[in-house]
Amino acid sequence: MNRFWKExxxxxxxxxxxxxxxxxxxxxxxxxxxxxxxxxxxxxxLFVLLGSNLIVSAIRKAVPNIVRIPVFxxxxxxxxxxxxxxxxxxxxxxxxxxxxxxxxxxxxCIILGRAEAFASKNPVTSSIADALGVSIGFFLALFIISxxxxxxxxxxxxxxxxxxxxxxxxxxHPMTIFILPPGAFLVMALLLALFRRIGVMKSE
Amino acid sequence: xxxxxxxxxxxxxxxxxxxxAAVGLVSWTDSITRDEIEDQKEQQIQSMLTEMFPSMSKxxxxxxxxxxxxxxxxxxxxxxxxxxxxxxxxxxxxGLNNEMTIKGVTIVSQTETPGLxxxxxxxxxxxxxxxxxxxxxxxxxxxxxxxxxxxSTISSGAVVDTVRITAIEKIKALTERQ
Amino acid sequence: MSELISIFLSMAIIxxxxxxxxxxxxxxxxxSKKLGNAVSMGFAVTLVMLIASIATWFINNYxxxxxxxxxxxxxxxILVIASLVQMIELFIKRTNxxxxxxxxxxxxxxxxxCAVxxxxxxxxxxxxxLLESVVASLGGGIGFLFVLVIMSGIRERxxxxxxxxxxxxxxxxxxxxxxxxxxxxxxxxxx
Numbered sequence: 001m002n003r004f005w006k007e008x009x010x011x012x013x014x015x016x017x018x019x020x021x022x023x024x025x026x027x028x029x030x031x032x033x034x035x036x037x038x039x040x041x042x043x044x045x046l047f048v049l050l051g052s053n054l055i056v057s058a059i060r061k062a063v064p065n066i067v068r069i070p071v072f073x074x075x076x077x078x079x080x081x082x083x084x085x086x087x088x089x090x091x092x093x094x095x096x097x098x099x100x101x102x103x104x105x106x107x108x109c110i111i112l113g114r115a116e117a118f119a120s121k122n123p124v125t126s127s128i129a130d131a132l133g134v135s136i137g138f139f140l141a142l143f144i145i146s147x148x149x150x151x152x153x154x155x156x157x158x159x160x161x162x163x164x165x166x167x168x169x170x171x172x173h174p175m176t177i178f179i180l181p182p183g184a185f186l187v188m189a190l191l192l193a194l195f196r197r198i199g200v201m202k203s204e
Numbered sequence: 205x206x207x208x209x210x211x212x213x214x215x216x217x218x219x220x221x222x223x224x225a226a227v228g229l230v231s232w233t234d235s236i237t238r239d240e241i242e243d244q245k246e247q248q249i250q251s252m253l254t255e256m257f258p259s260m261s262k263x264x265x266x267x268x269x270x271x272x273x274x275x276x277x278x279x280x281x282x283x284x285x286x287x288x289x290x291x292x293x294x295x296x297x298x299g300l301n302n303e304m305t306i307k308g309v310t311i312v313s314q315t316e317t318p319g320l321x322x323x324x325x326x327x328x329x330x331x332x333x334x335x336x337x338x339x340x341x342x343x344x345x346x347x348x349x350x351x352x353x354x355x356s357t358i359s360s361g362a363v364v365d366t367v368r369i370t371a372i373e374k375i376k377a378l379t380e381r382q
Numbered sequence: 383m384s385e386l387i388s389i390f391l392s393m394a395i396i397x398x399x400x401x402x403x404x405x406x407x408x409x410x411x412x413x414s415k416k417l418g419n420a421v422s423m424g425f426a427v428t429l430v431m432l433i434a435s436i437a438t439w440f441i442n443n444y445x446x447x448x449x450x451x452x453x454x455x456x457x458x459x460i461l462v463i464a465s466l467v468q469m470i471e472l473f474i475k476r477t478n479x480x481x482x483x484x485x486x487x488x489x490x491x492x493x494x495x496c497a498v499x500x501x502x503x504x505x506x507x508x509x510x511x512l513l514e515s516v517v518a519s520l521g522g523g524i525g526f527l528f529v530l531v532i533m534s535g536i537r538e539r540x541x542x543x544x545x546x547x548x549x550x551x552x553x554x555x556x557x558x559x560x561x562x563x564x565x566x567x568x569x570x571x572x573x
Contacts (some may be wrong), residue, residue: 189556
């Protein structure tokens, strides 16, 4: 049981996909325009990662080496398709909002990376823990980015229709750059630098 | 000999099994979500039309034009227009009164710049269309009645022009029908 | 014709894959200072994007849609892309070994390049015709190549610049991405 929590915690901090491993940028930066999207994307990643880590780990002893990568890809693509259909049917607004970035989870290096580096070499329970940890790490990172972008870029923050707060000055005149694509690069750059500066990450 | 061939063939068998399982799972998911997804388009149109014509009891769809009915009396029409915005297509639902003036405009979908062009969805912009006759549907700088949104002249201009051009088209089709 | 030009310009510049859509970031940040390698990478990705777009268009219109199984698109597209990259990898290995060694690990990584799967998904979403898909993929690829080349040149200057320790490497590269993105924004008025 201890092992479970160890792998879980690892995904959140030490192996945080976005800030440490620097994987899976594409969808992350693109959907970080709002906290809603961040939550939605993270849920999608969670399901796919859980599914793929579970299956990959379950069949890890039986998979012939030559077809390893294609098999992983098929498994991941399957779960992404399932998640895509379920989102389309039951949360259509979120589905529209995430757009092509939801199916793009299939080429998100995080998923294939965890399958290859971890799930294929570890038992099922550890792999599940890893999936949970990494997904939460992903969510935390994405949350910070989208929190900043949405508050500074639109002046207010709402989660699933519930408006949480509106900033005093920025509410009327938000710093639009943050919500534009270049803004994502800006926030990411500053956050990375900050984490390095305070010693959470190593500089180059 | 037999073992060797099996070893060579096993990877192919394995991946085939995986692919079958994958296809099976995806098809099953599709079968349970298919209806839900198909219903959505209809539901979306219905809710948008009801919002635009609160008295609506039913609508019919003929030749790309929605005919809005309120308990037996025709109260107006609606149609979808697609225009080229700054970031891509803008889908617009336009409502017409019986007198062929604009009942309302709803932005169905857009991918304009968040915070700038995306303000075309604000009711402060779409509300300006209500009650206008087609000739007045133009930006003020083009002789019409509608102010462009500061900082997004392209997006607001696209909406205005698309509404006007498509409305002219549809009105012509309607008068020809009658 | 003007429709095609606007698709091309939109994909290449205004909605640039790297700077506006965030697709294909890995090679962007990992691109070498050597202009030659950046160009080769850009061309390789463009080539895969083009062939994948054509292949997936046929799959979409002759297999998926007629049989009503559009939901199988993700699986099919990624398998097509993976196979394509394998074939191109073998081809380059046989014909130009130096290039093969220069591209190294980045060649098989084209499979997971969001830009490639991205363009196939965009083509399907916009229901582009075969010609429009070709133009879109060329636009996207050339835009990608363009930005990669620019970044490659800037990289060189970055190496010798006096960057704060915390900003070195990825953070400052991201800032460059931001500035480039803002610059490209100005082209919006073209269409």
